[in-house]
Amino acid sequence: MVGEALFERLPDNWKRLVTVRAAIGLALIVALLSVATGVIHISQDTVAEGPLVGMVPDAVQQAVGFTGALTGFLMVGSALALRRGLRAGWWATLILMPVTAVQGLLQVSQYSLPLIVLSLLSIPLLLFTRKRFDQALALTTTQLAAGGALVGVQAYGTFGAYALREDFDGIENILDAFYFTLITSSTVGYGDIGPETHEAMLFTMSVVVLGVASFGIAIGALVGPAIQTRITKTLGKMTDSQLELLEDHILVLGYGELTEPIVDELASSGREFVVVTNNREVAPELTDRGIAVITANPSDEEPLQRGKIDRASAILVATNRDAEDALAIITARQLAPDTRIVAAATDRENTRKLEHAGADSVISPSVLGGHLLVRSALGSDDSDLIQQLIDGDQQSR
Numbered sequence: 001m002v003g004e005a006l007f008e009r010l011p012d013n014w015k016r017l018v019t020v021r022a023a024i025g026l027a028l029i030v031a032l033l034s035v036a037t038g039v040i041h042i043s044q045d046t047v048a049e050g051p052l053v054g055m056v057p058d059a060v061q062q063a064v065g066f067t068g069a070l071t072g073f074l075m076v077g078s079a080l081a082l083r084r085g086l087r088a089g090w091w092a093t094l095i096l097m098p099v100t101a102v103q104g105l106l107q108v109s110q111y112s113l114p115l116i117v118l119s120l121l122s123i124p125l126l127l128f129t130r131k132r133f134d135q136a137l138a139l140t141t142t143q144l145a146a147g148g149a150l151v152g153v154q155a156y157g158t159f160g161a162y163a164l165r166e167d168f169d170g171i172e173n174i175l176d177a178f179y180f181t182l183i184t185s186s187t188v189g190y191g192d193i194g195p196e197t198h199e200a201m202l203f204t205m206s207v208v209v210l211g212v213a214s215f216g217i218a219i220g221a222l223v224g225p226a227i228q229t230r231i232t233k234t235l236g237k238m239t240d241s242q243l244e245l246l247e248d249h250i251l252v253l254g255y256g257e258l259t260e261p262i263v264d265e266l267a268s269s270g271r272e273f274v275v276v277t278n279n280r281e282v283a284p285e286l287t288d289r290g291i292a293v294i295t296a297n298p299s300d301e302e303p304l305q306r307g308k309i310d311r312a313s314a315i316l317v318a319t320n321r322d323a324e325d326a327l328a329i330i331t332a333r334q335l336a337p338d339t340r341i342v343a344a345a346t347d348r349e350n351t352r353k354l355e356h357a358g359a360d361s362v363i364s365p366s367v368l369g370g371h372l373l374v375r376s377a378l379g380s381d382d383s384d385l386i387q388q389l390i391d392g393d394q395q396s397r
Contacts, residue, residue: 020129024083026121030100032072034103035076038065038071038072040109041111041112064103064106077092081093086135089137094126098119145221150214157185157207159177161177169196185208246312249273250313251315252275262316274293274294275292304335310335315342322345325345326353330358351364
């Protein structure tokens with residue numbers, strides 16, 4: 001009986017949720033294993049194990065230790081993109097999984113076996129959950145320009161330093177040129193490579209200026225939004241990246257006297273929900289209470305799409321104005337034709353109108369209150385429910 005009750009409380013799409021979260025969890029585990037095995041391979045001697053023992057040169061084993069750690073950090077980024085449901089993150093993870101498996105194989109280490117096994121197991125799971133990661137990577141023009149500037153400066157410095165390699169002490173190949181560009185533009189400057197002519201000095205100064213500028217712009221445009229997201233999350237506000245994670249939630253359209261008890265009930269139940277309201281005065285209060293709010297007109301399509309109406313398990317409409325409720329219901333029904341919509345009618349005469357607008361169920365608080373009072377007067381044992389309604393009304397006042 002307990003098992004059946006627990007099963008009934010699970011969302012209808014629980015299988016998909018489990019597989020998606022398993023894919024994200026495996027990607028993150030593989031990322032951490034890749035970093036750990038790479039660091040272990042670099043820092044200490046390991047016992048050679050695997051089918052390639054004695055076949056992989058020492059130089060290759062050492063190289064895949066460094067690249068394994070680097071791939072692991074890239075995998076962390078792709079796992080975070082998966083968590084946001086990004087298709088780009090799915091592709092990046094799918095490409096990096098076989099890379100981590102090959103690197104683990106070439107490390108010829110006893111520590112690499114879990115990395116190889118989990119990397120290979122993750123590939124079919126990623127393919128199975130492909131349709132879930134359908135969000136486009138939306139980069140602003142500023143972010144694209146900042147990324148392009150960073151890549152462009154590195155390319156300018158690398159090819160320029162290689163072309164002037166005769167004027168530098170220590171640049172012999174393209175890797176040396178890239179190394180020089182990276183440490184110069186990032187202002188690390190170990191001093192192991194130095195210019196020997198005036199042309200090389202002028203070129204180095206240009207790399208320093210352009211490199212510092214491109215790094216600063218890139219950090220502000222690319223990393224800044226992530227930092228802002230973390231700060232707003234700490235302050236209890238919901239950002240677009242958090243909205244991307246919504247699944248099987250309840251969307252509450254509008255806010256008023258009727259909505260306050262709804263919000264309290266949802267908050268106490270622990271269900272995930274989002275309120276869409278154009279009341280800019282009440283939005284900060286809800287945000288301070290840790291309630292997710294989208295400040296916009298609940299009858300517009302854009303805020304409902306931001307609130308992931310297509311993933312919502314139910315929609316509650318209670319704006320305190322039946323005409324606005326009807327518009328919100330029409331919009332919600334167009335965007336989510338199969339999702340259950342429940343509305344509260346301020347005027348009981350508008351109940352049928354809201355049903356015609358697309359609501360599956362319309363409740364009139366005045367009619368409901370009248371029925372409960374009559375049932376109580378006739379001796380029906382609804383005292384607990386009535387007392388709960390009275391207590392809730394007194395608290396809201």
